[in-house]
Amino acid sequence: MTLFWIASVILVVVSVLVISLPFIKKKSNIDDELRDELNKAFYKDRLEELEEETDEGLVENQQELIEDLKQSLLDDIPSSQKVQQDSSISTLAIMIPATLLVVGLSYGLYFKFGASEDVMKWQQVSANLPALSQKLMSPEGAALSDDEMQDLTLALRTRLHYQPDDATGWLLLGRIALANRDVDTAIGSMNKAYGLDPESTDVMLGYAQALMLSQDDVDQDKARRLLGKLVQQDYVDLRVFSLLAFDAYERRDYAAAVRYWGIMQQMIGPQDSRYEMLTRSIENAQKQMGQQVGTGKSVSVEISLADQVNADPNSSLIVSVHTADGAPMPVAAARYPLGSFPRTVVLDDGNSMLQDRKLSSLDTFMVRVRIDSDGNVATKQGDWFGESEAVRMGEPVEVMIDSQY
Known part of the structure; x- marks a missing residue:
C-alpha cells in the first residue's frame, strides 16, 4: 500500500511539471520576439528599396524617409520590463491553479471512484492468509464462515498469482472449492498441486477426492489409481478407505464397500462416535446384497x-x-x-x-x-x-x- 501512495505522488508531481514547464522558462513572450525579428527584417528591406529608388531618382528626401522608418520601428518595440512583469504574472496565475486542480482532481476522484476501501480490505485479507489457512487445515476447518471462505479464496488467488509454484496454496484452494462443491475449480487446483508435489499424500488424497466427484469415467479411474497408491503405503489415512467405500457403493460393489467400512471400524474402534454410523452403512450395504443383517459371525x-x-x-x-x-x-x-x-x-x-x-x-x-x-x-x-x-x-x-x- 505504501508503494501505491509513493507512485501516486510521483505521478501527480510529473503532471504538475508537465503543465507548468512552458511557464517556468525566464524569457519574454515568444510572440513579441517574433514581431521584433519581423520588424528588423522589414526595416532592412525598406532601406534597400529606398537606396534603389534614390539611385533611380524616384525619391528626393531619402534621409527624412529613413528617419520616419526608424521612428516607426522604435514605436513598435514593447517595454522589456512590462513584458517580463506580464510573463511573471501569467506564470503564477496558471501554475498555482493548475497544481491545485491536478492534486484535487487526482485524489478526489480516487477516493470517490477508486474503491480505496476495497483495496484496503484486500490488503488486510492478504495479510490474514496464514491465520485463515491454519484454521482451514485444522480439524475444525468446516467452522469457517462464508465470509472467511471468500476472504481465504481471495488471499490464496492473490498469493498464487505471484507464487504459482506453491503446491500448498493450490491444495488449499482445491479444498475450498470442494467445500463449495465447485468440482471444476477443485480438480484444476488439485491437478496443479499434484503436478508440483506428486509424492505428497495430502495432495494425492485431495486430488483423488476431487476426481471422485467428476462425472467423467476417466477422472474416476484416475482417482481409483491414486487411492490404490495410498493404500499401499505404510500408514493409510482413514479418509482413503472412506473414499474407496463410497466409490464401491456407488458402483454397487457392496461387498467391497462393507470391507472398507469394516476396516474403518477396526481403525477407530467402538468407542469412536463414528463407529455406529459405519455400522448402519454396513447394514445398508448388506441389505442391498440381499443379506440378513446380524447372521454373519465375526x-x-x-x-x-x-x-x-x-x-x-x-x-x-x-x-x-x-x-x-x-x-x-x-x-x-x-x-x-x-x-x-x-x-x-x-x-x-x-x-x-x-x-x-x-x-x-x-x-x-x-x-x-x-x-x-x-x-x-x-x-x-x-x-x-x-x-x-x-x-x-x-x-x-x-x-x-x-x-x-
Whole structure:
C-alpha cells in the first residue's frame, strides 16, 4: 500500500511539471520576439528599396524617409520590463491553479471512484492468509464462515498469482472449492498441486477426492489409481478407505464397500462416535446384497500394549485367528496400520485364509497379535507379540502385547 501512495505522488508531481514547464522558462513572450525579428527584417528591406529608388531618382528626401522608418520601428518595440512583469504574472496565475486542480482532481476522484476501501480490505485479507489457512487445515476447518471462505479464496488467488509454484496454496484452494462443491475449480487446483508435489499424500488424497466427484469415467479411474497408491503405503489415512467405500457403493460393489467400512471400524474402534454410523452403512450395504443383517459371525479383538513395548510407528499390526489348540496355520488373518492403543479390530469370513474353511465355522478359537517391524511376515526376530486364551465364538477377546521374539 505504501508503494501505491509513493507512485501516486510521483505521478501527480510529473503532471504538475508537465503543465507548468512552458511557464517556468525566464524569457519574454515568444510572440513579441517574433514581431521584433519581423520588424528588423522589414526595416532592412525598406532601406534597400529606398537606396534603389534614390539611385533611380524616384525619391528626393531619402534621409527624412529613413528617419520616419526608424521612428516607426522604435514605436513598435514593447517595454522589456512590462513584458517580463506580464510573463511573471501569467506564470503564477496558471501554475498555482493548475497544481491545485491536478492534486484535487487526482485524489478526489480516487477516493470517490477508486474503491480505496476495497483495496484496503484486500490488503488486510492478504495479510490474514496464514491465520485463515491454519484454521482451514485444522480439524475444525468446516467452522469457517462464508465470509472467511471468500476472504481465504481471495488471499490464496492473490498469493498464487505471484507464487504459482506453491503446491500448498493450490491444495488449499482445491479444498475450498470442494467445500463449495465447485468440482471444476477443485480438480484444476488439485491437478496443479499434484503436478508440483506428486509424492505428497495430502495432495494425492485431495486430488483423488476431487476426481471422485467428476462425472467423467476417466477422472474416476484416475482417482481409483491414486487411492490404490495410498493404500499401499505404510500408514493409510482413514479418509482413503472412506473414499474407496463410497466409490464401491456407488458402483454397487457392496461387498467391497462393507470391507472398507469394516476396516474403518477396526481403525477407530467402538468407542469412536463414528463407529455406529459405519455400522448402519454396513447394514445398508448388506441389505442391498440381499443379506440378513446380524447372521454373519465375526470376532472382535481388543488390543492393548504393555508399558515396556516401544513400537515403531511405521510398523504394521498383524491379527490372526487360530484353532483353539494353537495351530500355527491361521484360519483368518488381517493386517492393519499400527495406529494407537488400546484399539479394537474385527475379523469376519472376509478375512478367512481358505475358501472352504470360514472363520464362522469355528466354535472355539484363540487370537494372536504381532507388531511386524520389517514388513516381512516370514521374519519375527525382535517383533512384539501377544495371544489370547481359547474362547468360544461370540465371546469378547482381549490381547495384551507384552512379549518379544
